[in-house]
Amino acid sequence: MEERPSSNFQPPYYDIVIVGAGPVGLTLSTCLARLGYRIKHIDIRAEPTPRGRADGIQPRSLDFLRNLGLKSAIMKHKPARVYEVAFWDPVEAGKGIVRTGTWASCPGFIDARYPFTTLLHQGLIERAFISDLEKYGVEVQRPWKITGFTSDEKANPEYPVEVRLEHVDGTNRETVRAKYLFGGEGARSFVREQLGIGITHKDPIAHVWGVMDGVIKTDFPDIRMKCTIHSDHGSIMVIPRENNMVRLYIQIASSTDPDWHPRKTATAEEVQASAKKILQPYTIEWETLDWYSVYPIGQGISDRYTLDHRVFLGGDACHTHSLQPKAGQGMNTAFLDAQNLAWKIHAVEAGFADRALLKTYEPERKEVAENLLAFDNKYAKLFSERRPAATEVQAASKHTNGHSEDNDFIKTFKESCEFTSGYGVAYGPNALNWSPSHPAQSHLIHPEGTKLRTGRLMVNADVTRVVDANVVHLEQQIPWNGSFRIYIFTGKPSTSATALKDLASHLGGKRSFFGSNLRADIDSVSHHERYNPHSLFFTIATIFAAPRSEIEISRDLPGLLSRYRDLVYADDKWDRRVPDAIAAAHAKMGVDEEKGGVVVVRLMGMWGL
């Protein structure tokens, strides 16, 4: 074994070293690879997750994966889709269990494109990212580990991080320099340990769970549903999987047990025997046992996500969640940790934002993790106090939202659906998200009637693309490109024609936020470039409140805006949620159908303007 000499040796330089190729590391890699950054990505495992693991993919995460162009690679595996959760409870003693209700996992009051949870083996999700990375020339180096790192901006302001890497069998070592280091190695993060960052446990209760994937034979009628089953013999959670498989979760121990021990375990046979008792009067037999694992789990959040804004943590390295029936947030939170960091690194490194922007990563993402945990605890508590009546669930699942008659339970239930579907995640007011009480007050900001909320996702809408008459999903029209999305809702074209001209003329000015952030290579950009012809930080889409046949791009759009001709839409599709609207997309956003308005979206989340 030979280490490369450190004297006379120039280490290879990277924009970022990413440690760990689970969901968080792969998402960060994928986002940055698309923007052209130089990435060193390692993983300690010899191959992607071969079996088991994986949370479900939330409705909101599927939006995100689609925006990254990965949805079809995931859906081709025909994952199970959970639309409803069934609850089973004991009948009389000794008489087994009975279904006491079913709830929609993403009820109609949430306007989701994909109102279901997608369940797929984590390795297949990882492989979708890995195949995509290959197109950009990024390969995960395995099985390699990180053995140490230093970060010193004074010694090397451009590449302050030095990272030491080693093949797991010790046969090879590398030392590289990078602008950033990202620790996405999971709960036992080496990077977090080296930084001396602790974990705070919000809820002192810990659990040991057994989890089992396999093909079964049963007469239990809800075996293709997600089920929470309570019985006189214990509790179990059923999760349908791809390829006829079923996953069962059984709680083996809880820190509230008198004989609690975090290393308590159980064999697969013991868990199967328990499952048979719990499911009575139904029968269950295993045809194959694909995966079985026992693991202790507690809720905890890393105290810091970074110390110096050069070495960052994300995903399970920052937060572990309990496995409540309505939770399962790990992977979904990881996706968004990564994309939050990715666009901020891009904005800083490409010269759009001050380095201080990176300081918003920790508070934004830590607050999300904290809100999720706090909510999870609140909900579990409320749930353990009493089970809601079917009428309450029905009322809560209706299309209406924020009804004044809602009782506390219904309010909490609705909130829980928003959290578990991913649409409840919100960023609070900060430097990026102006609140209504921000000092910059104007009736033009957050205008009356808007249904869009700063720090939240944009509302989805169907529109007709003008250039080819395709009916498309507006919110997906701009792929993940690291840019802010400026949606110009014109309202009635005749009403807004002058405002549109003024806007274009302002954008074209050299001192505007737009004109002062043009691409260095603007004169050599191909005419096929649809999204970033002028600036790497802004993509502009225009939506006319008019039928497609009445829109003529060359006549109706001032020069600068007409360059985005592939992103010009007619708001002429009917929408069931606003059945009387003339321009449904305008109406869904709460933008005036006559006067229009401008919506600025930070990637797929709202930006304050």
Added chain:
Amino acid sequence: MEERPSSNFQPPYYDIVIVGAGPVGLTLSTCLARLGYRIKHIDIRAEPTPRGRADGIQPRSLDFLRNLGLKSAIMKHKPARVYEVAFWDPVEAGKGIVRTGTWASCPGFIDARYPFTTLLHQGLIERAFISDLEKYGVEVQRPWKITGFTSDEKANPEYPVEVRLEHVDGTNRETVRAKYLFGGEGARSFVREQLGIGITHKDPIAHVWGVMDGVIKTDFPDIRMKCTIHSDHGSIMVIPRENNMVRLYIQIASSTDPDWHPRKTATAEEVQASAKKILQPYTIEWETLDWYSVYPIGQGISDRYTLDHRVFLGGDACHTHSLQPKAGQGMNTAFLDAQNLAWKIHAVEAGFADRALLKTYEPERKEVAENLLAFDNKYAKLFSERRPAATEVQAASKHTNGHSEDNDFIKTFKESCEFTSGYGVAYGPNALNWSPSHPAQSHLIHPEGTKLRTGRLMVNADVTRVVDANVVHLEQQIPWNGSFRIYIFTGKPSTSATALKDLASHLGGKRSFFGSNLRADIDSVSHHERYNPHSLFFTIATIFAAPRSEIEISRDLPGLLSRYRDLVYADDKWDRRVPDAIAAAHAKMGVDEEKGGVVVVRLMGMWGL
């Protein structure tokens, strides 16, 4: 070179030899491979279509490809989608062209899942089939050709066809025996020639077309649309393609020209120069020229599709169409030729039907080809007489159908949309499709109110699958499996409970059509088998006019029917086309929402019952 000795030699036996791996041959191969037939498939070309060619995939063909499980493999290439066709005409002499209207290619009155034409290079479509065939162990043997065949049922009743095959370079030969031979080699079919079958030309007019694929730069606003452009300098058709490409069709010669010659040609440069003139005042430049070809084309239909019901023809070997702006039927007709033959061969070979069933292939498919040609001619004539007013097109595109006020033009226009979308294809009354005047008269057959038409496609509908609460497309729930589909619409469960029991009991009887066609291996069928647990010829789905939460399969479905538990649905999804219906799927089919009814579907087309 050595030929295998024909004495002392037992040739390899196949169920079928398929010659030609274009759309028709590949579809036949794919259908039969799924049913386990032994296939010898050869193609004279060394590789699939490398560039160019291809018609668009019609909305109805996309339904079919989805049913075969091939849609996602095709859509992953991001094909262009044509929702509307734009018409451009000369302004005043010398002033260039102007858009005179746009038409939906599949207007709202057609209830299509995919109301657009999908445009994709034929080689990518072929490859989707070829990858799928590999899963079933079928490989296309290339570049091989057929050099001769004999068919003699008397000499060998089981494998009457002997086929001689040869590598195109003559280095290798094979003689094989088969039950069937299929000639899908295109317009210059060797098999057709050997059979001495002629082609009848319905329309004496022939054309020479130039076709050109490439990436272009233009300020023509409809370059992403399908366009028909007439100008003082000639006519052109624009078709958007995948990967920023555009296809242009230019008519080089017509047999109506005074100097007509079928071998008249033009260089790519000449065609480009013509295009530039035609598109004035807009400019056009080619960045790449991907494919260019000149070909003569006429309308013709093969006089026979088979002589002995052992050697069959299909696809372009049987019919060539002109290239009218609203036509482009070749590949779409080929798909359905193949699936028509496939299920009939299966029904005969698996012992369900008498060999006489094969006699329905030619009349059913030949009539479709004839109707298409006849319609095409009628439409082209009407179209050349006068262009419809915008108001007429608007009226025709409305959701209503069969309006009494419709004038002739609107009626023809509507009919044309049905033809070009693929939903106009219908099989007339025959042994398989009973007409209302069939001698078997009963108010139970074709009951009053039904919106389903014998010989046509089943209407689509969204329903909720009971076992997992997934919202699904009913018409796609049974994959292509060579079986008749029996859809039991129960109506109100309490009303139909007894009828349902009686039906199940009848089906279970040994002498029923169902009980007398059970699988030989019925006792060893896996409990995972969803579609054919009892019979290879029937798959049964049940649709309750009730909300999912009120359906309990073990209680509501008699034993035999509950075996199809994965195909039990709640008709509880709202549909905009029947907004007031309680059970929308029932209402869309025109099945009584209270009393229910049984719909029998021949694969994806209606069967008479």
